[in-house]
Amino acid sequence: MTQKTVLNETHRRFGAKMVDFGGWDMPVNYGSQIEEHHAARRDCGMFDVSHMCMVDLAGADVKRFLLRLIANNVDKLKLSGKALYSAMLNEAGGVIDDLIVYYLDDTRYRMVINAGTAEKDLAWMAARLAEWQLEVSITPRRSGEDPLAIIAVQGPNARAKVWQVLPQTRSATETLKPFFAATVGEYFIASTGYTGEDGFEIALPAAQADALWQALADAGVQPCGLGARDTLRLEAGMNLYGQDMDETVSPLDAGLAWTVDLAAPRDFVGKSALLAKPQQQQFLGLLLQDRGVLRAHQKVITAQGEGEITSGTFSPTLQQSIALARLPLGVAIGDSVKVEIRDKQLNAKVVKPVFARNGSIVVQ
Amino acid sequence: MSNIPANLKYTKSHEWVRAEADGTLTIGITDHAQDLLGDLVFIELPDLGKELAVGQEAAVVESVKAAADVYAPLAGTVTEVNQAAADAPESVNQDAYATWLFKIKPANAADVDALLDAAAYQQTIDAA
Numbered sequence: 465m466t467q468k469t470v471l472n473e474t475h476r477r478f479g480a481k482m483v484d485f486g487g488w489d490m491p492v493n494y495g496s497q498i499e500e501h502h503a504a505r506r507d508c509g510m511f512d513v514s515h516m517c518m519v520d521l522a523g524a525d526v527k528r529f530l531l532r533l534i535a536n537n538v539d540k541l542k543l544s545g546k547a548l549y550s551a552m553l554n555e556a557g558g559v560i561d562d563l564i565v566y567y568l569d570d571t572r573y574r575m576v577i578n579a580g581t582a583e584k585d586l587a588w589m590a591a592r593l594a595e596w597q598l599e600v601s602i603t604p605r606r607s608g609e610d611p612l613a614i615i616a617v618q619g620p621n622a623r624a625k626v627w628q629v630l631p632q633t634r635s636a637t638e639t640l641k642p643f644f645a646a647t648v649g650e651y652f653i654a655s656t657g658y659t660g661e662d663g664f665e666i667a668l669p670a671a672q673a674d675a676l677w678q679a680l681a682d683a684g685v686q687p688c689g690l691g692a693r694d695t696l697r698l699e700a701g702m703n704l705y706g707q708d709m710d711e712t713v714s715p716l717d718a719g720l721a722w723t724v725d726l727a728a729p730r731d732f733v734g735k736s737a738l739l740a741k742p743q744q745q746q747f748l749g750l751l752l753q754d755r756g757v758l759r760a761h762q763k764v765i766t767a768q769g770e771g772e773i774t775s776g777t778f779s780p781t782l783q784q785s786i787a788l789a790r791l792p793l794g795v796a797i798g799d800s801v802k803v804e805i806r807d808k809q810l811n812a813k814v815v816k817p818v819f820a821r822n823g824s825i826v827v828q
Numbered sequence: 829m830s831n832i833p834a835n836l837k838y839t840k841s842h843e844w845v846r847a848e849a850d851g852t853l854t855i856g857i858t859d860h861a862q863d864l865l866g867d868l869v870f871i872e873l874p875d876l877g878k879e880l881a882v883g884q885e886a887a888v889v890e891s892v893k894a895a896a897d898v899y900a901p902l903a904g905t906v907t908e909v910n911q912a913a914a915d916a917p918e919s920v921n922q923d924a925y926a927t928w929l930f931k932i933k934p935a936n937a938a939d940v941d942a943l944l945d946a947a948a949y950q951q952t953i954d955a956a
Contacts, residue, residue, distance in 0.1 A: 778892050
């Protein structure tokens with residue numbers, strides 16, 4: 465059955481073209497995906513990401529639980545509100561999901577997991593909890609008694625727009641450093657995002673989501689669909705679960721080594737598998753030199769062997785096609801490679817996997 | 829209501845076809861097709877002189893989100909391609925019927941009668 469966020473009717477009122485996204489009826493655009501993309505890079509756009517699942521974890525054992533559960537190290541989180549990006553691995557070292565976890569206090573953390581993986585993740589967490597005999601309450605907040613909606617407001621003018629609409633949140637969020645969250649009344653406001661731009665992700669009681677969306681729109685914030693969200697995250701070099709990595713892919717081969725803490729003495733699920741099987745491939749960017757569009761699963765031919773594109777699109781900021789790809793070890797930044805598109809081999813250049821952030825092109 | 833001019837012929841795969849006085853057929857994608865695809869960013873046109881079978885992949889239109897094949901509505905030989913469309917793919921979004929993609933000389937001119945008229949094409953959209 466198709467699931468809907470609380471903003472489903474709102475999207476229709478705003479003229480959205482709705483599509484099925486992993487079982488969720490979501491807006492892909494409200495007109496022009498490219499215009500929405502530019503709005504987020506140059507001004508301010510908003511995205512309904514209420515299909516993602518916030519999960520509250522609480523209890524005396526919660527830190528011990530998270531230290532074992534995820535590949536990044538929650539021991540890094542010392543300040544209330546601080547966020548950490550991490551992969552959650554299976555025993556084979558494959559990625560069950562990627563997530564953000566916020567530290568609230570020693571007995572409370574809040575996690576955001578992906579829409580399509582939420583049920584699987586929750587089952588996995590419950591099973592690990594039972595296996596390790598720890599006491600932690602796990603409360604998904606996407607549905608239930610007090611469901612939360614999440615609206616991401618992104619772009620160089622995002623903060624100003626949010627403060628214009630929610631002036632009561634200004635003092636608590638004005639000094640918010642990147643990757644932190646503040647709780648202001650019923651709002652949970654995080655300086656996180658999936659666009660490479662400044663901005664906030666605002667979680668709030670679902671019943672208030674339509675009013676906030678309308679108020680932001682009235683303040684000139686452009687509604688943006690999942691189409692623009694995908695091109696923005698790809699330009700920013702951010703991974704998409706299910707496309708750039710999944711349960712069969714090691715985080716070390718998906719450009720996520722920086723999120724895996726193998727140095728600390730703690731043990732976590734998948735650690736032994738990662739130690740036994742070091743990095744096999746590099747996760748790099750591609751810039752298409754010819755006309756065309758790079759897409760997932762296209763074959764990349766390099767001097768060191770074959771690789772594969774995991775995400776590709778036309779970049780509205782660069783006005784050319786870009787991609788994220790898994791390439792053989794030994795391929796270097798600046799190398800020329802070929803990409804097989806239909807019956808042709810087109811030229812592409814290997815680059816660092818970050819193309820545009822903070823309104824500017826960052827790739828050479 | 830979709831924008832479906834009555835003077836054109838159509839296919840179920842969302843191509844439009846206009847019979848010209850010189851016997852060639854001008855082919856593009858429908859307004860409905862461009863709307864489904866969203867912002868177009870790349871068009872690959874067929875080679876001049878290419879012989880196409882009915883239903884064969886003739887061109888490719890790519891939007892930000894997806895690539896779609898454009899099929900030959902009937903058998904024939906490519907006589908002309910619209911390079912201006914390939915140079916400005918967004919012109920298909922702006923006016924799908926003014927921005928043709930390629931022309932073919934049909935192997936059998938009578939084949940065009942078997943294509944959908946505007947009413948029949950509207951029905952295939954409504955049924956989808």
